Amino acid sequence: MKGFASIAWREVRIAWTGGGLWLPIVFYLAVATLFPFVTGPDKALLARVGGSILWIAALLASLLPIERLVLPDRQSGVLDQLVLRGWADEWIAVAKIAGHIIGFGIPLLLATPIAIALLGVPDGKAMTLILGLALALPAFAGLGVTIASLTAGLNGASALGGLLLVPLAIPILIFGAGTLDDGPNAALQLLAATSLAMTALSPFAAGAALRAARD
């Protein structure tokens, strides 16, 4: 599995050196900074909806790197050379997802406490929010790589990607925002289950898309 690690690490390197490290975080923090200006400095309102806003911001931020996830590798022949070496498209997708979790998910998670402070999310919910996002990030990465594989090379790939992501991400958002509800519920468990299912299925979807696009 030495090869797998170096393929995944290459993804992380590209994410961190290609400006990809800062772009999603800046976007995420921009939303967190701008939102209070729009709603007014109503602390109670921000405390109530701040967590949900961060969920949407995290989801939309995960769309930003989609165009560089698969397309450059297809155009430069990296995917061909990997397939030539006997790597199944599914494994390539797993490596890309793993690389995306580390390259994108971890920085996003690290930026979350700052965003929490900017929006004044109450302490009681802050930990739940971070835990929930950590649980959802593998699913976001899986969806991101799947959508990137499906849309690579198409005109308007990013617009199409946004359109594709919305329905697929709804279960995650419902349970994710549900974890922030007052009172006991099983949203965190459901979020974990949904995220697990999506993360586990996405390599197959992404792999099929990569294979179908090769000619």
Add this chain to the structure above:
Amino acid sequence: MPDSQAASPSIVLNRVAIIRGGRVILRDFDLEVESGELIWVRGANGSGKSTLFRALSGLLGVASGTLMCTATVALCDDNLALDLDQPLEKAVRFWTDLDGINPARLETALEALDLVSLAELPVRLLSAGQKRRGALARLLAGDAPIWLLDEPYNGLDQANVARLDAALARHCEQGGIALVASHIAPTVNVTRSIVIDRPRAEMAA
């Protein structure tokens, strides 16, 4: 080199047809290549040379017929698959490490193509010919007995054409197979040349 493989490499294509994008690119195509052969693949633009190579690499399925390569295949085509932001040596090294190749072999390959002085330069700063040599270094360093080179001379100056041809000759002497698709003839003795002439404007049923 190829002697690491027990069986000698060979390629056998029997009545192969390839359909790409709804068009018949090759039909009833037969080819037998044995160990040590250097084959010059000729044909007009769009006649299907690259398609043949992609099929031989397993990147493209055949519509009918049988295709068999008995050894590992290495492909060097227009898509160089070298990370532009990386220094040349590191970019090639990514692949040789993936293949489990000893770094000393990569050094030898870089020397053979006169790339040692460029090893530390980022790939994006290299000229087309230098990038091409980087991709060829990956091929030279690797241990695949079957080489598929699609227009390998593009961008190469005369000295480097000679270096590549010397490497091709060495590879075939050691029992490897090389297929070279090119519009100019290799300067070393080719075993034979094949011409691909595809049935024009024929659509797949």
